Amino acid sequence: MPELPEVETVKNTLKNLITGKEIRDIDIFYSKMIRNATESEFKITFMGKTIKDIDRYGKYLIFLFDDIALISHLRMEGKYFIKDIDLPREKHEHVIFYFTDGTTLRYNDTRKFGTYDICEIKDIYTNSPISKLGYEPFEKEVTFNYLQNKLQKKSIAIKSSLLDQTILTGLGNIYVDEVLFLSKIHPETQSNKLTKRNIQDIIKYSREVLNKAIKLGGTTIRSYTSSLGVTGRFQNELLIHMRKDEACYTCGTTIDKIKVNGRGTYYCKECQKK
Numbered sequence: 001m002p003e004l005p006e007v008e009t010v011k012n013t014l015k016n017l018i019t020g021k022e023i024r025d026i027d028i029f030y031s032k033m034i035r036n037a038t039e040s041e042f043k044i045t046f047m048g049k050t051i052k053d054i055d056r057y058g059k060y061l062i063f064l065f066d067d068i069a070l071i072s073h074l075r076m077e078g079k080y081f082i083k084d085i086d087l088p089r090e091k092h093e094h095v096i097f098y099f100t101d102g103t104t105l106r107y108n109d110t111r112k113f114g115t116y117d118i119c120e121i122k123d124i125y126t127n128s129p130i131s132k133l134g135y136e137p138f139e140k141e142v143t144f145n146y147l148q149n150k151l152q153k154k155s156i157a158i159k160s161s162l163l164d165q166t167i168l169t170g171l172g173n174i175y176v177d178e179v180l181f182l183s184k185i186h187p188e189t190q191s192n193k194l195t196k197r198n199i200q201d202i203i204k205y206s207r208e209v210l211n212k213a214i215k216l217g218g219t220t221i222r223s224y225t226s227s228l229g230v231t232g233r234f235q236n237e238l239l240i241h242m243r244k245d246e247a248c249y250t251c252g253t254t255i256d257k258i259k260v261n262g263r264g265t266y267y268c269k270e271c272q273k274k
C-alpha cells in the first residue's frame with residue numbers, strides 16, 4: 001500500500017511527465033471508482049482541459065486544472081502508467097486519459113479500491129475527502145497540545161490511533177512501526193496512557209521518518225512497486241518493519257511480529273516495553 005512518501009514520489013514523477021498536457025478523450029472501464037459524478041459528467045468535466053499542476057495532501061494525489069481538481073486515492077494497489085496510445089489496454093487499466101500529444105495516462109488497480117473525487121479548486125481543503133483528514137505531521141498545527149488532545153479521547157492502541165488519518169494524515173503501516181520503535185513505545189499501548197515525552201517523540205520521529213523516506217523516494221517492498229520507473233530506497237533503512245526474527249539494531253533482541261487490530265506489526269519487546 002502506498003503511503004505518504006510513495007505518493008509524494010508518484011506526484012513528483014507525474015508532475016514532470018504530464019503537467020501541461022491536454023486531455024483529448026477519456027475511457028472509463030470501472031465507473032464505480034468515481035465517487036461524486038457519473039461517467040459522462042466525469043468525461044465532460046475533464047475533456048479539453050489541460051493539467052496545470054499536480055499536488056498531494058496526505059495520501060491523496062490532486063490533479064489541478066483551471067478551476068477544477070481531480071482527487072485520486074491509490075488505496076491498496078493503484079498505480080499510474082504513461083504509455084503510447086497504440087499500446088493495448090491491460091486487464092486492470094480502469095481509466096485511460098488520452099492526451100493530444102499521442103500519449104496516455106492509465107490508472108491501473110488490481111484490487112479496484114482506488115477512488116476519484118471531483119472538486120472545485122477553491123473547495124479542496126474544505127470539502128470531502130480532504131477536509132476529513134488530520135494534519136500532516138510536518139505542519140505547524142501539529143503540536144504537543146494538538147496531539148495530546150486527540151489521543152486523550154482514545155483508549156485504543158496507539159498503533160491504531162496513528163493509522164487513523166483523521167488524527168494525523170500520512171502515516172501508514174510501515175512508518176507507524178518505525179515511529180513507534182524510535183519512540184520506544186509498545187504498539188498496543190493505550191493512546192490515552194502515553195506520557196508527555198511519548199507524544200513529543202511521536203511528533204519528532206514522524207517528521208524525521210517521513211522526511212527521510214521522501215528524500216529516498218519512499219519504500220519499495222513487495223506490497224507496492226512504483227509504476228513510473230522510480231524505485232524507492234527507504235526499504236534499506238527500515239529499523240523494525242519487515243524484520244521479524246532478525247536482531248534489533250539497538251539491543252540485539254529478536255524482533256517480534258504481532259497483529260494489532262488486524263494489522264501486521266513489528267516491534268522489539270525489549271526496547272518497546274508496555
Ligand SMILES: [Zn+2]
Binds near residue numbers: 249250251253269270
Ligand atoms: Zn531492541
